[in-house]
Amino acid sequence: MQNLLNSLNAVVWGPPMLLFFIFTALRFTVRSRFFQLRGVGAIFKSTFGKMLSGKKTSGISQFSAFCSVLGACIGTGNIVGVATAIYSGGAGAVFWMWLSALLSTMTAYGENYLGISVKERYKSTLLQGAYAYIKKATSSDRVTFAYAMLSFMSAIGMGNLTQSNSLSDSLKNSLGISPQITGIICAVLCGLVIAGGIKRIARMQTVLVPLMTIFYLVLSFAVLMKFKWNIVPCLGLILKEAFTVKALSGYGMYKAIRYGVSRGVFSNEAGLGSSTLIHAEADDGTPQVQGMWAMTEVFVDTIFMCTLTALVILVSTDYPQHTLFGSALSTAAYGTIGNVGKCGVGILTAVFAFTSLTSCSFYGEKSFRFMLGERWVPLYRCLYTLLVFWGCTGKPTIIWTIADVCNGLMALPNLFAINCLCKEVVYDKAKLTKQRKYPTA
Numbered sequence: 001m002q003n004l005l006n007s008l009n010a011v012v013w014g015p016p017m018l019l020f021f022i023f024t025a026l027r028f029t030v031r032s033r034f035f036q037l038r039g040v041g042a043i044f045k046s047t048f049g050k051m052l053s054g055k056k057t058s059g060i061s062q063f064s065a066f067c068s069v070l071g072a073c074i075g076t077g078n079i080v081g082v083a084t085a086i087y088s089g090g091a092g093a094v095f096w097m098w099l100s101a102l103l104s105t106m107t108a109y110g111e112n113y114l115g116i117s118v119k120e121r122y123k124s125t126l127l128q129g130a131y132a133y134i135k136k137a138t139s140s141d142r143v144t145f146a147y148a149m150l151s152f153m154s155a156i157g158m159g160n161l162t163q164s165n166s167l168s169d170s171l172k173n174s175l176g177i178s179p180q181i182t183g184i185i186c187a188v189l190c191g192l193v194i195a196g197g198i199k200r201i202a203r204m205q206t207v208l209v210p211l212m213t214i215f216y217l218v219l220s221f222a223v224l225m226k227f228k229w230n231i232v233p234c235l236g237l238i239l240k241e242a243f244t245v246k247a248l249s250g251y252g253m254y255k256a257i258r259y260g261v262s263r264g265v266f267s268n269e270a271g272l273g274s275s276t277l278i279h280a281e282a283d284d285g286t287p288q289v290q291g292m293w294a295m296t297e298v299f300v301d302t303i304f305m306c307t308l309t310a311l312v313i314l315v316s317t318d319y320p321q322h323t324l325f326g327s328a329l330s331t332a333a334y335g336t337i338g339n340v341g342k343c344g345v346g347i348l349t350a351v352f353a354f355t356s357l358t359s360c361s362f363y364g365e366k367s368f369r370f371m372l373g374e375r376w377v378p379l380y381r382c383l384y385t386l387l388v389f390w391g392c393t394g395k396p397t398i399i400w401t402i403a404d405v406c407n408g409l410m411a412l413p414n415l416f417a418i419n420c421l422c423k424e425v426v427y428d429k430a431k432l433t434k435q436r437k438y439p440t441a
Helices: 002-012 015-031 040-046 062-073 076-089 092-117 130-138 141-175 179-194 197-226 228-242 253-268 275-279 287-316 327-337 339-372 374-393 396-420
Strands: 120-122 125-127
Touching (some): 002 396, 015 092, 015 253, 076 339, 092 287, 092 396, 141 179, 141 374, 141 396, 179 339, 197 327, 197 339, 228 287, 275 339, 327 339, 339 374
């Protein structure tokens, strides 16, 4: 089974897919005249400057939407995903993760701009988010339905199985808690949260995301301060292995690019279209503002937080001689500051995973509702909750491979659609203080 999945994964995430992601990111970057660099002031003013705006009864506040998307993004991809990228692609994978994230900020802007500005109908339903612009770009209900199916599969693979597995694995490594016990407790808590829909999920994220981010920063800086003498050499190692055809560690440039880009996508979700489903629920329907929020999420998630995890692992472990994988590698790195770090990263990974688990459930729910209708949503929530238990007790390697395959397949129709509609995306008007409001569905 694992060999079959590995073969499928190699095809899905082969050179054509990597080039498709990079081409799309470069295209939006060039068309915007590097808006992610020249528009920093406008981006900051339109996001953090309005973060604490009140919310309306018809939707969720900007701050809640921001925390909900970050809750999905800042998950195990930041701790476990980075560790697997270094394990599989070497230190050079970190550089390609940086580059792909910087360029992908414009992919995130483009898909969220289109997700708000494009309105299409499917039968009697007014579509929003990725469904709307995929329908417009392809003029096909079947392609839109296929995207919904892939989105559902991705929510199960990337959002459920990998997160729950990493949650139980981290608690087992750090606190010795049985995966079966973790699975039962996690499934019950997840079921209680997702039963309340996006508003209950958003309220939970608004509390947990800021708290866990602060705790994460404290632990990371504690490790970096202990090994501060090794930070500069490790930065040099990242740059060296990023461009080495065949590194001494046995990795090489292709593996670095392959795992750097794929783990970056796993972490920030730019190019998948999933974040558009939550941003479409925000009470500010301005496409420019939603696009800039998406850019900010990619930056915070990958360029800032994933970098901290990568540096912590590289400065504190015996890379490239280590044989640990995933959460075990992260636990070993943070454990270098004692039990506080070992237990802390276990708890932190568990909370990260749980917030991702609940946020991603909404992506799957939207897809399930699109495919089968509102009356089947309770069935989806029960299924999602049951799969949490299986994810907690499953085999990590197989689950991570399934997640990679689902992400790649989901990206295909989304990347195709935003490339078809890229001329409709506006950038310079994002600097204006008064912007046109677009109605939400």
